[in-house]
Amino acid sequence: MHGANTMxxxxxxxxxxxxxxxxxxxxxxxGPRIFGAAALFRIASITAxxxxxxxxxxxxxxxxxxxxxxxYLVSSAPGKMKSAKQV
Numbered sequence: 001m002h003g004a005n006t007m008x009x010x011x012x013x014x015x016x017x018x019x020x021x022x023x024x025x026x027x028x029x030x031g032p033r034i035f036g037a038a039a040l041f042r043i044a045s046i047t048a049x050x051x052x053x054x055x056x057x058x059x060x061x062x063x064x065x066x067x068x069x070x071x072y073l074v075s076s077a078p079g080k081m082k083s084a085k086q087v
Contacts, residue, residue, distance in 0.1 A: 015029050048054040 018024050019026055019029065045054075049056075
């Protein structure tokens with residue numbers, strides 16, 4: 001456990017050092033971490049459903065639709081494009 005915590009603590013300073021040197025861009029470091037987290041979440045979700053620990057209900061489906069719909073509305077808002085062009 002101590003080794004895992006040490007590795008986690010060293011990850012950020014090492015990434016900053018590598019990005020500052022210009023050898024690697026931020027998306028090269030961020031992309032695999034996001035993909036790995038999404039893959040682990042998907043595996044955990046499928047395992048929980050297969051083991052009967054969780055189930056889909058109409059409330060969860062409606063909640064997911066509302067969350068993703070809200071994210072879409074916020075990310076496609078016309079005011080966001082104007083402020084991005086001014087910067």
